[in-house]
Amino acid sequence: MTNIQFRETLIRLGDDSLILAQRLAEWCGHAPILEEDIALTNIALDLLGRAQNYLKLAGELFDPVKSDDDLAYHRDAGEFRNLLLLEQPNGHFGDTICRQFLFDYFSLLRAEHLSSQTVNEYVAAIAAKAVKEIRYHAYYSSKWIxxxxxxxAESHDKIQGSLDNLWKYTHEMFAVDDFDRASIEAGLLPELSELKQVWAKRVGEVISEATLTIPSNPNMEIGGRQGEHTPHLAVMLEEMQVLPRTYPGTTW
Amino acid sequence: MDPELPFLTIGEMGMLRDIYLKDGHTVIVLTPTYSGCPATDIISKDSLKAARVVDPNAEVEISLRPAWTTDWISEETRLKMTENGISPPIGESHDRAFLTGDGKVVPCPLCKSKNTKMVSAFGSTACKASFTCLDCMEPFEHFKCI
Structure with missing residues (x-):
């Protein structure tokens, strides 16, 4: 694994956390009840901390060195490497929960591997912390599912609708391109195809207990890892980045 | 001290891991509680300020591994939490039920009743969950076991 390949993996890990954190933060002050407002923004905070850790590390591998803020605020949509699932709009509360649930179970498995690999100690440390936090997130999202x-009948139909809409983005979590392949061969990333089986089993158990049905054969969409995003990302970034882009170098 | 729990020191919270001398200056080792805890930054700055009174070249080092756990909070500190109206973490973090509070009795820190209910798995800070006492009807916070 070259430095560039390592950096790309870190950016992917960081962007997954950053983009979902920003989406969840949009609920601040808008969630159905106060407790859920607090829950969603608590999860956002954990994700944001993780994004900072990964992007700081990625930034050190640029010449000249970039900060985590440079990477968060001064890249365009095409330069982001997050999963398409995570940039999807919040929709109603069920849509947000469904997005969270599908990702949490994947994210937990990925973090468990990252915390036990020996290729990079710092990544292992970030992931060890993340494992504890994601377990808690997965507990929350699966309970809601x-x-x-x-x-x-209404909540059932709504959450089934969310699952139907979002399922097409799940394949991307396990899709492997050349960068992923290099990371997997180095032992940094887990073998994603094996992860998929475990994920499908665990997610399937919750879905069936929730009396929901996995949609059959939707057209799977990928592209986030290569910077080919749905139009939602650019709209979201416009709001997220407006301040540092309008007033470059501004501080509190 | 922890800005969110001002009655506790960062030592009692288990965040202060070590203090050692490196090339003639002091290094303070801190472990953050949660990845995104906003208090981490404040605590680092406060620690640095306090240490620089004694050693102007003191530094703060953030250590992520081993990850922070409520197992590092002593029984004495847990008692101090209860006295200040916060329900402390119960038991040790390796027991998965303790993470979620499922099937666990979390006594009310105010009236000591065991008749309580989790309102939300999350609370006003990353480290706490929200509970209500069904006897005295007071809401209270429970320190998550992690």
């Missing part, structure tokens, strides 16, 4: 799926 069950509650909404096995709730009223």
């Amino acid at each position: 069950k509650r909404l799926g096995d709730g009223t």
Whole structure:
């Protein structure tokens, strides 16, 4: 694995966390009830901390060195490497929960591997912390999936709709390109195809307990890892980046 | 001290891991509680300020590994939390039930009743969950076991 390949992996890890953190932060002051507002923004905070850690490390591998803020605020949509799933708009509360649930179970498996690999100690340290936090997130999101799926007819139909809409972005979590291949061969990233089986089993158990159905054969969409995003990302970034771009170098 | 829990020192919180001398200056080793805890920055700055009174060349080092755990909070500190109205972490973090509070009795720190209910798995800071006492009806915060 070259430095460039390592850096790319870190950016992918960082962008996944950053973009989902920003999406969740959009709920601040808008969630259905106060407790959920607090929950979603707490999760956002964990993700943001993780994004900072990964992007700082990635930034050190640029010449000249970039800061985590440079990477967060001064890249265009085409330069982001997050999963398409994570940039999808919040929609209603069920859409947000479904997005979170599908990602949490993947993110947990990935972090468990990252925390035990020996290729890079600092990545292992970030991931060890993340594992504890994601377990808690997955507990939260899976409980809501069950509650909404096995709730009223209306909540069932709504969360089934969320699953139907978002399922097409799940394949991308396990898709492997040349960069991923290099990271997997070096032992940094887990073998994603093996991860998929474990993920499918665990996610499937929750979905069936929630009396929901996995949509059959939707057209899977990929491209986030290569910077080919859905139009939602650029709109989101415009708001996220407006301040540092309008007033470069500004501080609190 | 922890700005969110001002009655506790960072030593009692288990965040202050070590203090050692490196090439003639002091190094303070801190471990953040949660990845994105906004207090980490304040705590680093406060620690540096305090240390520089004694050693103008003191530095702060952030150590992520081993990850912070509530197991580092002593029984004495847990008692101090209760006295200040916060329900302390119960048991040790390796027991998965303790993470979520499922099937666990979290006594009310105010009236000591065991008849309590989790309102939300999350709270006003990253390290706490929200509970309500069904006897005295007071809301309270429980320190998550992690």
